[in-house]
Amino acid sequence: MGDAAKKSNGKNSIIxxxxxxxxxxKNCHVSFVFHRHHFQGVIEKQLKNSAIIDFDSEFSQSSTAQELKQKVVISYAKLKLIN
Structure with missing residues (x-):
């Protein structure tokens, strides 16, 4: 394993x-399309090219949100900020 791989596996590593x-x-409200359905959520964690999103409560009962355990990773290019 290279040094870069070791650093990225640590819990306190900086992304x-x-x-x-x-x-x-983090905690920004966003909208996105996933499998041709529109959803909204809050950013839980930023990654390099995408973010982990928690589904909003109004979408939490959807089959998609339940299958994904209320979280999904979406590319920044597919996110829109909600004011």
């Missing part, structure tokens, strides 16, 4: 967010 992801901070 370098891409330029596209800079506006999508």
């Amino acid at each position: 370098e967010v891409s330029k596209l992801g800079e506006p999508f901070k």
Whole structure:
């Protein structure tokens, strides 16, 4: 295992967010399309090119949200900020 792989496996490792992801901070409210359905949620964690999203309560009973255990990873390019 290389040094880079070791660093990325640590729980306290710092993830370098891409330029596209800079506006999508933790706890931001976003909308997105997943499998041709529109959803809304809150960013739980930023990754390099995507974010982990918690589904909003109004979507939590959907079969998609239940199958995904209320979380989904979506590319920053497919996210829209909700004001």
